[in-house]
Amino acid sequence: MITRKKIIYAILILSPLVCIFFSLFIGRFPLSVPLVVKILWSKLAMSASSLPDKYNTVIWEIRMPRAILGALVGGSLAISGAAFQGLFRNPLVSSGILGVSSGAGFGAALAILIFNSTSYTYIFAFCFGGLAVLLSYLIGRVYNTTPAIMLVLGGVIVSSVFSALISFAKYVADPYNQLPTIVFWLMGSLASARYHDFIIGGIPMTIGIIGLIAIRWRINVLSMGDKEARSLGIDTALNKGIVIICATLATAGAVCVSGIIGWVGLVMPHIGRMLVGNDNKLLIPASLSLGACFLILVDNLGRVITGSEIPLGILTALVGGPFFVYLLKKTKGGGW
Amino acid sequence: MIEVINGSFSYEKSRVFKDLSFQVNKGEIFCIVGPNGCGKTTLLDCILGILKLDEGEILINKKQLKEIPPREIAREVAYVPQMHTKTFPYTVLDIVLMGRASHMGIFSSPSAQDRDIAGQALELVGMADFINRPYTQLSGGEGQLVMIARALAQKTPVIIMDEPTAHLDFKHELTVLETVIQLVRQTDLSIIMATHFPNHAFYFENSGINTSVALMDQMTFSAVGRPTEVLSEDNLMSLYQINAKVVSCLLDNNTELRQIVPLNTVNGRTTFEEGCKI
Numbered sequence: 258m259i260t261r262k263k264i265i266y267a268i269l270i271l272s273p274l275v276c277i278f279f280s281l282f283i284g285r286f287p288l289s290v291p292l293v294v295k296i297l298w299s300k301l302a303m304s305a306s307s308l309p310d311k312y313n314t315v316i317w318e319i320r321m322p323r324a325i326l327g328a329l330v331g332g333s334l335a336i337s338g339a340a341f342q343g344l345f346r347n348p349l350v351s352s353g354i355l356g357v358s359s360g361a362g363f364g365a366a367l368a369i370l371i372f373n374s375t376s377y378t379y380i381f382a383f384c385f386g387g388l389a390v391l392l393s394y395l396i397g398r399v400y401n402t403t404p405a406i407m408l409v410l411g412g413v414i415v416s417s418v419f420s421a422l423i424s425f426a427k428y429v430a431d432p433y434n435q436l437p438t439i440v441f442w443l444m445g446s447l448a449s450a451r452y453h454d455f456i457i458g459g460i461p462m463t464i465g466i467i468g469l470i471a472i473r474w475r476i477n478v479l480s481m482g483d484k485e486a487r488s489l490g491i492d493t494a495l496n497k498g499i500v501i502i503c504a505t506l507a508t509a510g511a512v513c514v515s516g517i518i519g520w521v522g523l524v525m526p527h528i529g530r531m532l533v534g535n536d537n538k539l540l541i542p543a544s545l546s547l548g549a550c551f552l553i554l555v556d557n558l559g560r561v562i563t564g565s566e567i568p569l570g571i572l573t574a575l576v577g578g579p580f581f582v583y584l585l586k587k588t589k590g591g592g593w
Numbered sequence: 594m595i596e597v598i599n600g601s602f603s604y605e606k607s608r609v610f611k612d613l614s615f616q617v618n619k620g621e622i623f624c625i626v627g628p629n630g631c632g633k634t635t636l637l638d639c640i641l642g643i644l645k646l647d648e649g650e651i652l653i654n655k656k657q658l659k660e661i662p663p664r665e666i667a668r669e670v671a672y673v674p675q676m677h678t679k680t681f682p683y684t685v686l687d688i689v690l691m692g693r694a695s696h697m698g699i700f701s702s703p704s705a706q707d708r709d710i711a712g713q714a715l716e717l718v719g720m721a722d723f724i725n726r727p728y729t730q731l732s733g734g735e736g737q738l739v740m741i742a743r744a745l746a747q748k749t750p751v752i753i754m755d756e757p758t759a760h761l762d763f764k765h766e767l768t769v770l771e772t773v774i775q776l777v778r779q780t781d782l783s784i785i786m787a788t789h790f791p792n793h794a795f796y797f798e799n800s801g802i803n804t805s806v807a808l809m810d811q812m813t814f815s816a817v818g819r820p821t822e823v824l825s826e827d828n829l830m831s832l833y834q835i836n837a838k839v840v841s842c843l844l845d846n847n848t849e850l851r852q853i854v855p856l857n858t859v860n861g862r863t864t865f866e867e868g869c870k871i
Contacts, residue, residue, distance in 0.1 A: 346680040474702040477687060478694045480680055488641050489747070490667025490695025499699075535681040535727075538702050 265533060269542050273332070273549040277324040283557045286315050323450040326458070326514060327556045328549035330447070331521055333462045333511040335548025336541055337504035338522030339529065340469050343476035343537055344500050345405045352508045352522030355412040355501070359419035360389025361512040366426035366439045375438060375449075379457045379513045386509035389415050394501065404483065444568030445516035447556050458514030465507025466545060472499055473541035480537075520573040521548050524581050531584055551577065594619050594783045595640065595670075595751055600649035602632075602639055609635045610812045612649070615805075617751070617783050622773070622802055624794040624820075625787045627809030628833060633787035634675075636809070637753050640785065642666040653751070667695035671744035675755040677736065682727035685739050689714055692746030707746075714745035717779070718772050734765025738772060745776070754786040758793070774800050791829070794820040795851045808832050824853060834859045 281293050288296075296308060296316045337352040345354065353359070364385025368377040396411030397404070423443070430436040475496050478486050486493050508522070529543040552569070555576055559567040596616040602609045609632040617623040625633050638644040640651060642658055651658040653669045661669070671692070689711040690703045697703065703711075715721045718738045723731065728739055737757055744752045754773075758766040770793060776782055786793070794806040798820045806824060807817045810832050816823045829837045836856040844850050 343681070346678075348681070471700040474697075475694070475699065477683065478691045481691065482678065484638075484643060485672070485674060485677070487643055487663065488667060488670075488672035489691055489743075490664045492663055496699070530681075535683050536687045 262539075265539065266542070269546040273328050273546055273553070276550045276553040277321075277328060280324040280327075280553050280557050281316055281320050284315070284320060284560055288312070288315065318451070322452050322454070323447050323556070324553055326450040326454055327447050327553045329459060329462045329466075330511040330515045330518065331525075331552025332545040332549035333466060333507035334518060334522040335525035335529075335544040335551075336466055336469050337508045338548075339526035339537070339541055339544035340473075340476055340500050340504045341522075342526055343480040344497060344504075345409055346480050346482065347405075347409070348527070349523075350409070351519075352504065352511075353416070353517075353519075354409060355393040355505065356389035356415035356419060357386040357505055357508045358512055358517050358519075359416045359423065361386035361509060362443050362517050363419045363422045363426065364388075365442050365513075365516070366423055366430070369435050369438050369442070370426055370430055373435065375442070378442065379454070382513035383457065383461070383509050385419075386512055387505060389419055390501065390505045390509075441568065442516045443570070445518040445570035445573075446566065446568050447515055448566055450514070454514045458510040461506040461510035465503040465505070465510065468499060468503030469507065469541060470545070472496065472503070473537045476500060476537040476541070515569065518552070518570050518573055520577050521552060524577055525551060528581065528584055594621075594654065595785070596652040597640070598650050598652070600636075600639065600646045600651065602635060602644065602646055604635075608812060610809070613814060614649075615807060615814065615817055617785055617805070618803070619750070619783055620777060620781045620803055622777060622784045622786060622794075622797045622804045624791075624797070624804065624806045625785070625809055626789075626791050626794065626806060626824075626832070629789075631809045632812070633809055634755055637672075637755055637785065637787055641670055641672055641753060664695050667747060667749070669749055670751045670753055671747040671749040673737070673740045673744050673752060673754040673757050675757070675759055677740060679729045679736075682729040684725050685715065685720065685723045685728050685731070686711060686725060688728050688739055689743045689746050692743040695747060710748070711742070711746050714742040715739075717745055717776065718742045732765065734761050734768055737761065737765070737769050741769070741772060741776075750781075751783045751785065754784060756787055756789060759789070770796055773797075774802055777802055791820075791824050791853050794824060795853070799848060799850055821851065829853065829855075830859070 282288055282290070292312065293316065296312055299308070300317060334352045341350045341352060341354050342348055361382040364381035364383070365378040367385070368381035369375060393408060393411035393415045396414060397408035399407060427436060427439055430439055475491065478489055478491050479493065479496055479500070481489070483493050525548040526540065526544045529540050529547055533539040533543045555572045556569060558576065559569060559572050594617050598614050600613045601611045613636065625636065627633055635644065639646055642661070642663060645659065653661065658666065686708070690707060692714070693703055693707040693710065697707070712721065712724065715724055718741050720735065720738050720742060723735065728736060731739065758769050761769065773784060774797065777784060791806070794804055797804040804820055805817060806820045807814045808823060808828060815832065816828055824839065826837055826839055829835060835858050838854045838856060839851065840854055841849055841851045
């Protein structure tokens, strides 16, 4: 039993690393295995590289940050999706349930409208994502407590308001310049990933992920419903608050660097449920790992499949859908 | 063990109960009987610390309930819900382990010791073989036994049960009652149980358990005491407006069996005699 658990944890930790390594070879500029290893080694060993600078740039400035960011974004979306599903006792909930995606989308669109460039989209997207969740939370507090169903309802209301605002932003945007920028941003992409993204997106994602991993077992108890959780000795307001804040930080961080990527936050937790079961102690790390691997792989696919890159939001559903059906058939739904 | 003194509670403006006083001793089963909506569940929620009394006090082991932090209440009183809405197919072990939450820090997970305690609790209710089964696939009675095991894993001196046999068939109802009796005998637990079946109180009394029964009606307990004294035909008439017969017979092993047989409602359309003719 213990050894099986160790093996699972080892797989969960190693597979995103393997995916990141694998993605270093993929792209327009061909690099062989020994060459990549050599480039990686020369940087790690701090020795002067004898190779041309462009190799270093491709690996260290383009592919590596993109792969790491992809892992963080996919992991964040999946882990917050799993946490929200447990918290709201609803398997159909995803990371965007409290309106963070639509809020962030509107923030980005607003930034593009106001500044006519993409330089402030990160910060706007992040702030509006957080604002949307705060609004959902306040709406959900009508009874002084926060019953799960009221929070979900609050999220639905806030999401639809921000979706309308996004449409409005598109409507008033300059159709030759701003509109395409907004539309492409909303489709999601990691193409512009650089290290400075880590400061804006990476820090909240990391904090959120660590928080959710720390509190993961408590999500089991919260999923029993308020009354039972309290009778089991849990301060539901505090625990819920921590889960919501962590999941929001992770999702908002992800959305602000990558745009809106659907599907990952809904389906990766379910694939996790089929593979490791429903105990959040294992499910939360499994979702993190699966989300990370999935997004790196899909991003790689998007880079090579056609001459120009295919937006991530499109590919995640196109690739993930059939894969999910396959898994459903194979595992018979894993107890559902 | 547990003492309620002059407890009163109301939701907004509608009063649920007023000036309730009773106490539950160690190793005692305290049954609360009353019509639908008389406030049994509300009273239980107050003892669980989920709702707060407007007036009066609740003492657990001589400590004021309102001064005990929520997490520590869960070390004194455990709860077996009436109907548990199942969401995710957790394994039986996962469910029982949740009973250990009040003994763990906010960022920790169950230890090997917690798993042992959960295993013992399942053993006690006779569900050890189900440990790795998804609890969504259990029958109603098995599910209720798992809920009792979860309450046992909390290691509390008191367990509160809210209609633990609702929706169960004859056999599963008896299994749950037998398990409760066995637990009280083995562990000296105190149990407060809301039930729609006054016969449960007789069942416990017949089995030689220290049993009290309280009739909850019109915002208060109209009678509290031993089942034999309290569950009389007159009291059932005023509580439920029904005609009932309390029958008694000797079983083969010379123990007395007392049961209530409900006959008809006071304004009923058929009397018992007419019913027999039909």
